Every structure is written in C-alpha cells, then in structure tokens.
Amino acid sequence: MPDLRVEQPKSLVAIVEERLRNAIIDAEMRFGASLSEEALSEALGVSRTPVREALARLQLQGLVTIVPKKGTFVFAPTEEDVAELCVFRYMLETQALRECMSKARAAALAAMNDALAAMEAALAGGTRHDYARADTVFHEVFFQHCGNRYLGNAYRGVSGRVAALRTHLSVPLEGEQERSMAEHHQMVEAFAAGRLADLDSILHRHIMRAWDAYADVLRSGGDPV
Amino acid sequence: MPDLRVEQPKSLVAIVEERLRNAIIDAEMRFGASLSEEALSEALGVSRTPVREALARLQLQGLVTIVPKKGTFVFAPTEEDVAELCVFRYMLETQALRECMSKARAAALAAMNDALAAMEAALAGGTRHDYARADTVFHEVFFQHCGNRYLGNAYRGVSGRVAALRTHLSVPLEGEQERSMAEHHQMVEAFAAGRLADLDSILHRHIMRAWDAYADVLRSGGDPV
DNA sequence: GATCTCCAGTCCGTATGCAAGATACAGGAA
DNA sequence: TTCCTGTATCTTGCATACGGACTGGAGATC
Numbered sequence: 289m290p291d292l293r294v295e296q297p298k299s300l301v302a303i304v305e306e307r308l309r310n311a312i313i314d315a316e317m318r319f320g321a322s323l324s325e326e327a328l329s330e331a332l333g334v335s336r337t338p339v340r341e342a343l344a345r346l347q348l349q350g351l352v353t354i355v356p357k358k359g360t361f362v363f364a365p366t367e368e369d370v371a372e373l374c375v376f377r378y379m380l381e382t383q384a385l386r387e388c389m390s391k392a393r394a395a396a397l398a399a400m401n402d403a404l405a406a407m408e409a410a411l412a413g414g415t416r417h418d419y420a421r422a423d424t425v426f427h428e429v430f431f432q433h434c435g436n437r438y439l440g441n442a443y444r445g446v447s448g449r450v451a452a453l454r455t456h457l458s459v460p461l462e463g464e465q466e467r468s469m470a471e472h473h474q475m476v477e478a479f480a481a482g483r484l485a486d487l488d489s490i491l492h493r494h495i496m497r498a499w500d501a502y503a504d505v506l507r508s509g510g511d512p513v
Numbered sequence: 514m515p516d517l518r519v520e521q522p523k524s525l526v527a528i529v530e531e532r533l534r535n536a537i538i539d540a541e542m543r544f545g546a547s548l549s550e551e552a553l554s555e556a557l558g559v560s561r562t563p564v565r566e567a568l569a570r571l572q573l574q575g576l577v578t579i580v581p582k583k584g585t586f587v588f589a590p591t592e593e594d595v596a597e598l599c600v601f602r603y604m605l606e607t608q609a610l611r612e613c614m615s616k617a618r619a620a621a622l623a624a625m626n627d628a629l630a631a632m633e634a635a636l637a638g639g640t641r642h643d644y645a646r647a648d649t650v651f652h653e654v655f656f657q658h659c660g661n662r663y664l665g666n667a668y669r670g671v672s673g674r675v676a677a678l679r680t681h682l683s684v685p686l687e688g689e690q691e692r693s694m695a696e697h698h699q700m701v702e703a704f705a706a707g708r709l710a711d712l713d714s715i716l717h718r719h720i721m722r723a724w725d726a727y728a729d730v731l732r733s734g735g736d737p738v
Numbered sequence: 739g740a741t742c743t744c745c746a747g748t749c750c751g752t753a754t755g756c757a758a759g760a761t762a763c764a765g766g767a768a
Numbered sequence: 769t770t771c772c773t774g775t776a777t778c779t780t781g782c783a784t785a786c787g788g789a790c791t792g793g794a795g796a797t798c
Contacts, residue, residue, distance in 0.1 A: 299581065299751070324779070335753045337786085344566060348573055350666075356524070357759045357780055369662075376663035379608050438595075439599035441575075442667040524781070550748070565750085568757055582789050707769045 289403040301336050305342035307332065312351050312362055313451045314417060323352065331345035349448045363449070367506055370453065374499040377450060380443050381427065381495070382488050387434035389484060400476050403429050411469055417455060419465050424451045426472060457502040464501060468494070525559050530567035532557065537576050537587055538676045539642060543591040548577065574673045588674065592731055595678065599724040602675060605668050607713055607719070609655040610631060612664070614709060625701050628654050636694055641711035642680060644690050649676045684726040688713060693719075 298306075308328070311317055329339045332333075337502045345358050356359045366513040388396040403426040426449070431440040471494040478487040533553075536542055554564045568585050571577045579585045590598075613621040623733040635643040653672065656665040696719045704711040 299753085326779085336780095337752055337754085341566065341569060344569065345573070348570070354780085358761085359779055372661045372663055379604075379664070382695055385603050396753095415619065436597045436601055438597055438671055439604070442601070442605075442670065445670060446663055488669070526781085551749075556782085561750090562782055562784090579750095584749060 292331065297334050297448065299467050300338040301341045301345075304328075304332055304334065305345050308346060309349075309351060309448060313448060313455055315452075315455045317362050317455065319362055321362045323360045325360065330383060337389075346489065349445060351448045351452065363447070363452075364469075365453065366504070367503055369497060371501050372513070373446060373449060373453070377445065378492055378495045380439065380490055381430055384419075384430040384434040384436075384439055384443070385434060385479065385487060385491070386484065388430055388441070389487075391435045392433045393482075395478055398428065399429045399433060399478070400426065400479065404472060404476055407469060407472060410467055416465065419452045420451070423454060423468065423472075453496075453502055457505045471497075491505065516695040525563040526566045526570075528598050529553075529557055529559060529563050533567060533571060534576060534673060535575075538673060538680055540677075542587050543640045544587055544681065548585040548587065550585065572674075574670055576673045576677065588677075590674070590678065590731070592728055595724060595727050595731065597718050598671060598674060598678070601671065603717055603720045605664065606652065606655055606716055609661075609664055609668070610704065610712060610716070611658040611709065612661060612700045613655055614707065616660045618704075618707075621654065622701070622705055624654045624658060625651065625704065629697060629701055632694060632697060636690055641690065645676070645679045647683045648679060648693065648697075656687065678690075678727055679723075682730045692722070693728075697724075 308323075317323075323343070325336045325339050328343075328479075329336045330340065343352055343354060345355050351363055352360050353363055375475065403422065407419065407422040407426060414422075424447070428443075429449075431443045434440065447489040471490060473486060474490050475494070478484075478490055533548075542548075547708055550561050550564050550568065553568075554561045557564065561624070568579060572585075574607055577585050579586055593658070593707075628647065632644065632647040632651060635647040639647075652675075653687050656668045659665065696715060699715050700712060700719070703709075703715055
C-alpha cells in the first residue's frame with residue numbers, strides 16, 4: 289500500500305491558540321491588553337470552550353496572564369523579567385549549539401545558512417516585522433537540530449515571549465536590524481569553523497545587547513507598538 | 514488594618530491536576546495506563562471540564578499523552594526519552610547550581626543541608642517512596658535559589674517525568690538509595706567548598722548513573738511497579 | 739476458516755447554561 | 769466635599785448536553 293495518510297484537521301483549540309499567539313507576537317495587541325473569553329469567542333466565531341482552553345495553553349507559554357474572576361490579559365514584561373529571560377535564553381541556545389556542533393553539524397549549518405538568507409531578504413525587501421519573524425526562525429534552527437526534544441520543548445516554552453519582545457520592542461529601534469544581521473553572520477561563521485568559544489561569546493553579546501535595547505525601550509514607557 | 518488576607522481556595526482544575534500528578538509520580542498508575550475523562554471525573558467527583566483542563570496541563574508536563582478521539586494515557590518513556598531527559602536535566606541543574614553559587618550561596622547551602630537531612634531520615638526510617646520524594650525535594654532546591662524564574666519553570670516542566678522515573682524505576686533497585694545518598698553528600702560538600710568543577714562532575718556522574726539504572730530496568734521489561 | 743460488514747459502546751470535541759466572584763459607578767449620609 | 773454602600777454588569781468556573789470519530793466484536797459472506 290502506498291502511504292495515503294491524511295493529516296488530521298486541526299482542532300479548534302489549536303487554531304485559536306495559533307491565531308492568538310500570532311496576534312500577540314505580531315504586536316496586534318499591546319502588552320497588558322484585556323482579553324475577554326466571550327469577546328474572543330465572538331470575534332473568532334467559536335464557542336467559549338476552545339477559547340478558554342487556548343488561553344490556558346497560552347498562559348503556560350507565558351503569553352497571557354489569567355486572573356481568576358477578573359479576566360485574561362496579554363503578558364506585560366518587567367525589566368527583571370526580560371533580564372531573566374535573556375539569561376535563560378542564552379543558556380538554552382548555547383547548549384543547543386553545542387549539541388548541534390557535535391551531532392548534526394552539516395545539517396545545522398545548512399539550515400542556518402538558509403535562515404540567514406531569508407533574513408537578508410527580509411532586511412533588503414521586507415518589513416521590520418518580516419525581519420523579526422526571520423530572526424525567530426533562525427534561532428529555532430538550533431533546537432531543530434540539537435537532537436534533544438526536551439531542550440526544544442523548553443525553548444518553545446519561552447520562544448513566544450522572546451518573539452513577542454522582539455516584535456514589540458526591537459522593531460521600532462533604528463539600525464537594530466543591521467547590527468543584528470551582522471552578528472548573525474558572525475555566528476554562522478564561527479559555527480562553520482567550529483570555534484565554539486567564539487560562538488558562545490558572540491551569542492552572549494548578541495542576546496545581551498538585545499536585552500539592553502529592550503530595557504531602554506521598556507524604561508522609556510513600555511510598549512511602543 | 515492587620516493583614517487578614519485569606520488565600521484563594523484552589524480551583525478544581527488545580528486540585529485535579531495535583532491529584533493526578535501525584536498518582537502518576539507515586540506510581541499508583543502504570544506507564545501507558547488508560548485514563549478516560551469520564552471515568553476520572555466520576556472517580557474524582559467533579560465534572561469532565563476540570564478533568565479535561567487538568568489533563569491538558571499534565572500533557573504539557575509530559576506526564577500524560579492525549580490521543581485525539583482515542584483517549585489519554587499515562588506517559589510511557591522509551592530508552593531514548595530517558596537518555597535525552599537525563600542530558601537535559603544535567604544542563605538545567607548545572608546551570609542552576611552555578612547561579613546559586615554566585616547569587617545565593619548561603620541560603621542555597623542551608624536549604625540543601627535541610628533537604629539532605631530529610632533524605633537521611635527517609636533512608637533510615639522511611640519507605641523507598643519517602644526517599645524518592647525527599648530526593649525530588651533536594652533537586653528542587655537548586656531552582657528555588659537560582660534566582661531565575663524561567664530556569665525554574667523549565668525544570669518544573671520536566672520535574673514530573675524525572676520524579677516519576679525515580680519512583681517507577683529506581684525504587685525497586687537494591688542498594689540504589691545508599692549510592693544516591695553518598696553522591697548527594699558529595700555534592701553538598703563540593704558546593705560548600707565552592708568547587709564548581711567538582712560539583713559539575715559529581716552531578717554528571719550522579720545523573721548518568723541514574724540513567725544507566727533506569728535503562729536497565731526499562732530494558733528488562735518496563736514498569737516494574 | 740478467512741474476510742468483510744455492520745453495529746453498539748466508548749471516547750473526545752464543542753456548545754451552552756448557570757452560578758459566583760470582581761468591579762465600577764451612582765446615590766445617599768455625615 | 770468625602771466616604772460608604774448597594775447594585776448592575778462584567779468576568780470566569782464549572783456542569784451538562786449533543787454529535788462525530790474511533791474501536792472491537794458478532795454475524796454474514798465467500
């Protein structure tokens with residue numbers, strides 16, 4: 289028998305979750321914005337049940353905050369949050385790169401180059417949101433090739449916040465894309481050459497500089513989008 | 514006004530989640546056992562809604578597997594799973610210890626000593642399950658004092674599986690508790706002395722030896738409890 | 739005996755209804 | 769004016785109902 293398997297249609301919960309996740313990440317909603325289950329269910333054309341379940345999942349990803357009997361809100365990062373998130377992100381990414389290098393170097397390098405090309409394209413001809421999305425894809429490559437599902441899961445658990453911060457906070461910064469692009473090139477070079485220590489320090493610089501930028505924006509009045 | 518605040522009663526979802534989590538971790542249910550929402554809701558005396566939500570959360574912790582339209586099952590680890598989990602656990606714990614050492618050394622040390630004493634007590638006078646629980650508490654100390662919520666969250670995301678493996682797989686092994694206890698003592702000593710490299714290697718040995726033990730049990734026929 | 743078909747039982751996905759807590763605001767008392 | 773209080777209206781928490789999808793087995797067919 290040939291393989292005729294069809295993929296399952298996504299459940300409403302999954303659809304709603306993805307839709308809301310994108311809305312938050314792409315800054316269609318501001319930090320702290322209120323989300324009523326009923327209003328959402330009406331806007332999305334489904335009942336409250338799948339909306340409710342999707343919100344519960346998003347809470348576990350840190351993208352929304354559910355306050356019992358009060359309401360659900362888009363997450364609102366504090367400076368401290370962002371700092372801890374960046375430190376954690378660095379831990380995960382540096383470990384993932386280590387695993388990539390020792391286990392799937394060629395495949396990872398190829399994927400990184402593809403992602404880099406997409407970033408260049410977005411920088412040249414796309415919007416800043418396009419660039420932010422391509423940036424997100426680049427960093428996901430590490431985890432797709434690291435060969436450890438748990439590492440990937442842990443990253444997925446924070447990737448939403450990371451991506452949201454990227455869009456909300458770095459998109460408006462002038463010159464940020466160009467600096468970021470240069471650092472990504474350096475990372476790929478170091479990876480290709482197998483210089484792990486260099487890679488680590490570039491990654492560290494990359495993430496911590498992003499943190500600085502975010503902190504500045506946060507201090508100067510929160511969500512600018 | 515004196516502080517009269519009352520704590521919120523836990524939601525049914527939280528209660529059900531905790532109850533099921535404990536049931537799985539304490540090996541009241543075997544790996545792969547089937548969990549019907551309806552049967553659970555009846556057994557727990559609540560409706561299907563909170564049960565359903567609790568199961569969704571447990572899935573994200575990797576403790577159950579939900580197969581659409583078929584049913585929900587207690588997770589069933591493969592050898593590969595366990596290997597990846599151990600590697601990941603080592604990554605998280607070593608990072609957490611590093612943070613503890615640099616940020617909250619005294620408090621962490623005190624808490625580790627407390628946890629160690631509880632383990633000794635369980636080893637001397639408790640059941641093997643008691644020891645397993647005390648072991649779990651010991652490792653949680655790292656994350657309570659590491660000062661990074663994201664690191665703690667990531668650990669919580671796998672701690673259920675770790676704890677479940679501990680109970681299901683290591684409880685039946687002869688002499689395992691004593692070896693484990695000795696290693697924990699070594700860890701605390703190294704931490705107290707600030708010997709980070711030693712600490713790392715002890716932790717690595719500790720986790721990887723546990724992995725060996727689990728793998729043996731798994732190969733010899735799965736869940737023995 | 740092997741295979742197919744149908745059916746009953748079980749499970750989940752979703753919609754909806756009701757109850758209870760939280761909040762905002764108007765209106766009255768000091 | 770200022771403070772308190774009752775109430776309308778919002779929110780979520782949970783229960784329940786219905787329908788579709790899947791599974792396993794009895795019986796028919798070859």
